[in-house]
Amino acid sequence: MPVMNYIQALNSALHNEMERDPRVVVFGEDVGRAGGVFRVTDGLQSRFGEERCFDTPLCEQGIVGAAIGMALNGLKPVAEIQFMDYILPAYDQIANELATIRYRSGGQFSAPVVVRTPACGGIHGGHYHSQSTESIFTHVPGIHVVMPSDPYDAKGLLIQAIRSEDPVLFLEPKKLYRSARAEVPEEPYTIPFGQAKVLREGTDCTVVAWGVMVHVCKEAVEQAARKGIECELIDPRTLAPLDEEAILESVRKTGRLVIVHEARRNTGFGAEIAALVAEKAILHLEAPIRRVTGFDVHCPFTLDPYFLPDAPRVLLAIEETVGF
Amino acid sequence: MQAPQDRVGTGVAPGAGQTLAPGAGALQSSLRGEVVIAGGTEILRPPPVPPPVAELGPEVLRAMYRAMVLVRTLDTKMVVLQRQGRIAFYGPITGQEAATIGLAYAMRPEDWIFPALREAGVALVRGLELEAMVAQCFGNVRDIAKGRQMPCHYVHRAGNYYAMSSAIATQLPHAVGCAYASKLRREPVVSVACLGDGAVSEGDFHAAANFAGVWRVPCVFFCQNNQWAITVPYRLQSATATIAEKAVAYGFEGVRCDGNDVLAVYETARQAIEKARAGGGPTLVEALTYRILGHTTSDDPSRYRDEAEVAPWRERDPIRLFEERLREQGVLAAAEPEATAAWAKEQVEGAIRAVEGAPPPPLETLIEDVVAATPARLREQLAELRRAMARLGHDPLERSGH
Ligand SMILES: Cc1ncc(C[n+]2csc(CCOP(=O)(O)OP(=O)(O)O)c2C)c(N)n1
Numbered sequence: 001m002p003v004m005n006y007i008q009a010l011n012s013a014l015h016n017e018m019e020r021d022p023r024v025v026v027f028g029e030d031v032g033r034a035g036g037v038f039r040v041t042d043g044l045q046s047r048f049g050e051e052r053c054f055d056t057p058l059c060e061q062g063i064v065g066a067a068i069g070m071a072l073n074g075l076k077p078v079a080e081i082q083f084m085d086y087i088l089p090a091y092d093q094i095a096n097e098l099a100t101i102r103y104r105s106g107g108q109f110s111a112p113v114v115v116r117t118p119a120c121g122g123i124h125g126g127h128y129h130s131q132s133t134e135s136i137f138t139h140v141p142g143i144h145v146v147m148p149s150d151p152y153d154a155k156g157l158l159i160q161a162i163r164s165e166d167p168v169l170f171l172e173p174k175k176l177y178r179s180a181r182a183e184v185p186e187e188p189y190t191i192p193f194g195q196a197k198v199l200r201e202g203t204d205c206t207v208v209a210w211g212v213m214v215h216v217c218k219e220a221v222e223q224a225a226r227k228g229i230e231c232e233l234i235d236p237r238t239l240a241p242l243d244e245e246a247i248l249e250s251v252r253k254t255g256r257l258v259i260v261h262e263a264r265r266n267t268g269f270g271a272e273i274a275a276l277v278a279e280k281a282i283l284h285l286e287a288p289i290r291r292v293t294g295f296d297v298h299c300p301f302t303l304d305p306y307f308l309p310d311a312p313r314v315l316l317a318i319e320e321t322v323g324f
Numbered sequence: 325m326q327a328p329q330d331r332v333g334t335g336v337a338p339g340a341g342q343t344l345a346p347g348a349g350a351l352q353s354s355l356r357g358e359v360v361i362a363g364g365t366e367i368l369r370p371p372p373v374p375p376p377v378a379e380l381g382p383e384v385l386r387a388m389y390r391a392m393v394l395v396r397t398l399d400t401k402m403v404v405l406q407r408q409g410r411i412a413f414y415g416p417i418t419g420q421e422a423a424t425i426g427l428a429y430a431m432r433p434e435d436w437i438f439p440a441l442r443e444a445g446v447a448l449v450r451g452l453e454l455e456a457m458v459a460q461c462f463g464n465v466r467d468i469a470k471g472r473q474m475p476c477h478y479v480h481r482a483g484n485y486y487a488m489s490s491a492i493a494t495q496l497p498h499a500v501g502c503a504y505a506s507k508l509r510r511e512p513v514v515s516v517a518c519l520g521d522g523a524v525s526e527g528d529f530h531a532a533a534n535f536a537g538v539w540r541v542p543c544v545f546f547c548q549n550n551q552w553a554i555t556v557p558y559r560l561q562s563a564t565a566t567i568a569e570k571a572v573a574y575g576f577e578g579v580r581c582d583g584n585d586v587l588a589v590y591e592t593a594r595q596a597i598e599k600a601r602a603g604g605g606p607t608l609v610e611a612l613t614y615r616i617l618g619h620t621t622s623d624d625p626s627r628y629r630d631e632a633e634v635a636p637w638r639e640r641d642p643i644r645l646f647e648e649r650l651r652e653q654g655v656l657a658a659a660e661p662e663a664t665a666a667w668a669k670e671q672v673e674g675a676i677r678a679v680e681g682a683p684p685p686p687l688e689t690l691i692e693d694v695v696a697a698t699p700a701r702l703r704e705q706l707a708e709l710r711r712a713m714a715r716l717g718h719d720p721l722e723r724s725g726h
């Protein structure tokens with residue numbers, strides 16, 4: 001099986017699906033001729049033509065808005081927003097239009113659009129190239145929110161997203177684009193939404209993380225193991241729908257929970273997971289729930305490493321939770 | 325650079341009002357027309373358009389007339405219902421029937437419409453049952469959209485009538501994307517993007533018009549310029565004399581027509597739609613009209629505008645103008661207006677009688693249609709509500725008096 005990085009895995013998924021289904025169209029800023037600023041759509045225009053893979057005017061609300069219309073009328077649009085930081089002009093189209101059309105039309109219309117966007121930080125991008133604002137989307141019903149942490153998941157989940165009957169926000173941690181590598185089949189395959197991945201089993205402490213933080217936590221739980229602490233590391237992979245049972249089951253076993261995300265803490269998605277455990281498994285808890293997250297500030301350029309959780313700080317949170 | 329162009333008077337029968345074409349000098353040459361001042365608002369009245377009466381034939385003309393009367397009757401009756409507390413809200417199109425019905429007849433069944441608030445007549449013409457429309461206003465179980473939206477937010481999949489969103493202008497990029505899909509499949513189908521004069525100021529208008537121009541998709545922008553956006557007059561909305569001329573900046577044609585003349589609207593919209601169908605790209609059609617009543621039943625226009633401004637527009641009532649023309653042409657018999665009014669009244673009252681007492685949509689529908697497969701967490705939330713209702717013997721819907 002070939003080894004691919006995250007970009008190659010996504011590119012492979014897009015090739016597979018455009019090959020399989022003539023309704024799939026791929027577009028966004030610099031997506032056509034250049035193949036995307038991160039090269040995710042590389043080669044699609046030359047392979048499938050300018051009608052199916054193309055550059056759009058520089059306008060996020062236009063990109064998502066047009067994608068909605070295409071989906072209503074039988075296409076399977078995969079729209080790219082160049083950076084998640086610039087998705088906000090399209091937020092109204094996503095939250096008020098894309099997410100609502102099935103509900104407010106009483107099921108008469110649906111718009112199965114995939115919006116892909118490079119997300120998260122750790123690449124010295126400052127405020128405007130570092131945000132992970134997943135929780136402003138998980139707050140909205142009617143749209144799935146996906147953030148794969150490795151190339152294998154990225155491909156399977158992207159194909160699942162393209163075949164979904166519902167809109168999907170597909171978040172790609174850009175720090176992983178070239179750094180994460182995995183064996184990835186050339187052939188298409190899917191990974192269902194709402195199924196968490198358990199990366200490590202353990203009985204002492206549950207650690208929940210997604211995106212880049214999965215890699216940070218991998219390092220932390222390995223170090224914890226060397227100190228005799230057996231952590232269970234869970235990557236939900238999709239935040240909406242969330243595999244609640246995987247998290248609850250693990251917490252019932254370990255009695256401890258550390259949630260790690262690089263998004264800001266205040267009303268970050270970690271709060272929802274903490275509330276879930278408080279509502280449904282609080283009597284199993286032997287220590288307070290801990291969150292290791294981004295600061296409630298705007299991601300700073302120079303002091304970025306203080307903003308983002310790292311393995312030593314995650315390890316400390318694990319140790320303090322286990323030693324509580 | 326393209327030569328200045330003005331389709332008016334060039335013999336393109338039967339004339340479609342004023343055309344603004346991209347290129348130098350286009351604006352001056354196309355703004356000829358009669359400027360009248362009414363209540364401080366400058367109104368550009370385009371040169372008269374010869375009616376294509378002969379082409380349409382008496383049956384179609386009478387159907388158009390009946391549709392206009394039906395829409396007016398529905399409005400009048402529903403406003404009363406709102407005043408009586410029987411429906412929550414209503415957004416009348418009174419005075420704009422020519423624009424909505426002219427557009428409806430200019431479209432083909434396979435075309436798509438992305439409506440704003442004042443296109444209800446198009447839904448009617450495209451086959452949405454009057455009962456379904458009235459039920460939508462009641463938001464009860466007879467509403468085919470399960471009572472999900474406020475009154476006047478119609479949706480009709482079978483008629484390619486997209487679900488009206490309250491959010492101004494958001495539907496415009498959808499129309500452009502829809503047209504892209506038609507173009508990709510080489511289907512001769514046109515998407516009509518409807519908007520008001522206020523919507524022109526929104527970013528989504530710019531996004532949609534720009535994409536449509538660049539992609540050259542079969543999309544027609546149909547703007548009912550009723551000169552008001554709630555309390556804000558057009559002159560505070562935009563510094564251009566017309567809305568149509570904005571098309572120049574997007575690289576396609578803009579046309580202004582008399583929005584109170586149903587045949588002018590029909591012909592202008594038809595030409596734009598057929599041009600788009602033939603691969604000629606988008607057009608921005610501006611139907612100049614006037615909002616005779618308040619913005620909605622929640623609005624009292626006497627607070628912010630002079631009756632003196634409204635009066636000349638009442639004189640140009642689109643139904644009366646059409647009626648006069650049809651009688652002149654011998655299409656409408658003397659007794660027909662009265663008979664039509666009685667017929668429309670019975671239609672509307674019959675529809676109200678048929679649907680008013682229907683129960684609200686069942687509780688289960690609360691969690692349907694969020695995503696394709698209802699997720700477990702929604703079932704759980706519904707179970708929680710049901711448990712609370714059973715424990716308390718309490719129904720929040722009944723309690724709200726809704
Ligand atoms: C994005 C957005 N902003 C504000 C409103 C509130 N609002 C509803 S209708 C309206 C005026 C619309 O004017 P126009 O586009 O001229 O349409 P008309 O009502 O005159 O047909 C406003 C401001 C809204 N619904 N959506």
Ligand SMILES: [Mg+2]
Pocket residue numbers: 520521522548549550551552553554
């Ligand atoms: Mg208006």
